[in-house]
Amino acid sequence: MWKPEDNLISAEDLHGLLGNSQLVIADSRSDLLDRELGFRQYRESHIPNAIFVSVDEDLADPPGRRGRHPLPSKERFADFLGRSGISNESHVVVYDAGNGMFVCRLWWMLRWLGHERVSVLDGGFAAWQEAGFETATDIPVPKPTEFSIGKPLTRTVTAEEVLNHRGVLVDARAEDRFQGFNETMDHTAGHIPGAICSPFLKNIGSDGKFTRDPKKFEGVAKDSDVICYCGSGVTATNNILAMLVSGYDEPALYPGSWSEWIEDPSRPKVPE
Incomplete structure (x- = not known):
């Protein structure tokens, strides 16, 4: 299992x-x-x-x-x-x-x-x-096979569902981007109202490995309904894994994240 x-x-x-x-x-x-x-x-x-x-x-x-x-x-x-x-x-x-x-x-x-x-x-x-293990430079040629789509083990949410969400919204971006001080990737700075900032880099210890300490998500109850987002749905998945191995139920992902959210001017933002 x-x-x-x-x-x-x-x-x-x-x-x-x-x-x-x-x-x-x-x-x-x-x-x-x-x-x-x-x-x-x-x-x-x-x-x-x-x-x-x-x-x-x-x-x-x-x-x-x-x-x-x-x-x-x-x-x-x-x-x-x-x-x-x-x-x-x-x-x-x-x-x-x-x-x-x-x-x-x-x-x-x-x-x-x-x-x-x-x-x-x-x-x-x-x-x-x-660890001193061997590396390679040759590029393998995969043997094609079939992959059948199964029942998802994950959850996704839409922008509308985020807008109506009453649980916990976790932003994986760095604090400065979250606050809107240093937006280097997207045309609009800030974050989704109600979100908390938990940068994905906090999940990685000084040895470069995942920490399994749930305290890094302090303030997020284990039974919370959590949605994770970031700039574009990439680093948010790091927070999802970190929460999963720290004893949380697997959070949902908002795949479009901030870069989709800001494409609709009517969606609320902080700062406005």
């Missing part, structure tokens, strides 16, 4: 799985300002047999009124998974550079399609390197 703690895996445990026929390793390194950086890093060095998954190309539709990283259709994503060699029997392990900024988007999207056996490499590629 899959347990919340199985959503994270150590470099040592992943190393022990190498060679397992059901294992698929996915490299999701990325950069918000340089869309090609992740693939360049992957090409230079990656975990053996890892495939590359682009946050911008593979895990999102083109930016528009639905936000900067709108979710693709489930059918399009399932087709991508099959072409990438990921089946319903696969144990997928996903990693990024180590700061947790991008890695949870793929973790969450697999759960969105009903796939439970997906783990985030705790500490990312940095933890793998620090």
